[in-house]
Amino acid sequence: MPVVKYPRVVDPLWHEWDEKAQKCGLRHTIYAVNGDQYTGEWLDNLKHGKGTQIWKRTGAIYSGDWKFGKRDGYGSYSIPDPVTKEYKKVYTGWWKNDKKCGYGTLFYPSGECYEGEWSSGLRSGWGRMCYRDGSVYEGQWLAGQPGGQGMLCLSNDNRYEGGWKDGKKHGPGRFFYLDKGQLLEGIWVADIPKCGIMIDFGRDEAPAPTQYPIPKIELADPDAVLAEAQAMFDDSQN
Template sequence: MPIVKHPRATEPLWHEWDRKAQKCGLRHTAYAVNGDQYTGEWLDNLKHGKGTQVWKCTGAIYSGDWKFGKRDGYGSYSIPDPVTKEYKKVYTGWWKNDKKCGYGVTFYPDGERYEGEWSSGLRSGWGRMYYQDGSIYEGQWLEDRPSGQGMLRLLISRLVISSAKQLGGTSTTFTAHHMHDCALSADCKVTLDQWLIQMKSALASRGNSFH
């Protein structure tokens, strides 16, 4: 009786190659076609877990949490200084869907700093902004602008202000040596006269006066 041999079903080689190419779990550095590189954890071929991304075109680095290919969780973002080439931290805090979201700290190139809440990459919620001139705004923000209740602290050190309006035939000037608090409106915009009135009140409450 003849023996019939059935050909064994063979899996295409590309199936095996595809399985080997799938990234899942902790992997060594993976390089993209454009030169970007990522070292860390993967899930179903997506960055997921802890990892560090380096962008070749800018040299920027993100190190922190990822979810399904996007920055999500806690992490820090840094860029290289164009002169010294040393890395400077730009943002440290929470992310969601590849954008700043939750509490975080941003460092600006001119030395200014923001500490507070973010939403969809914009300052939103309660936060404190440190400005280059030494003044500090602390209060509510909405879509990257002061909005709602807040306090602006103006640092005045031997600063002389001349009013644009002549009061009593002479210009109004003053000298102070302290930090004073001024409650501001929603958009944090104050005219010079309004600012002088607020400062006069603040100085008077501390026993100082215009002269």
């Protein structure tokens, strides 16, 4: 029976080029089984260098730096508007190990905005948050919430300066009631002032000052009080 010799199957040239493109840093487009698309540089079959990823399910786009398959370096993340379909920027800044890390700006769907430092995807370090109601917090952050020293300016220009913990006023601080022309200086615990002093502050320029000014506390006869204290001290020495 004659032996049938089949021709040796040779991989097409495109297959060899595809492997080189993924391993040697050349720009190449790859489509995942779920429809996701990546166009950019590669290293050892991993996204590495400059590239753009498009997620089919959400339509989101990331364009920027990659390192061994993860977002790492500087890049921007955007999503399409559900109505207009136009892309809206969500985050622009630095990444590390696929999470926000370093300095960056995040735009929230509600219209709020945070600009500052990040760590492991959370607001950490120094940053500035603009809230929907018009208030602005600028200061230290820890694990995604105000923590440390910071200042909160309300939409009516009243402001708090002092300590924060877990997103609440905590520790020594000062609250300026500029609309009333008063200042509260004291100690806060979990957003509640526990003790302190209230004084008039800019009362003459305040738009809605309190009806009665806070009276000054003065000694009726300071010389007599001093003399009495001196006498008590002298007695204690005898």
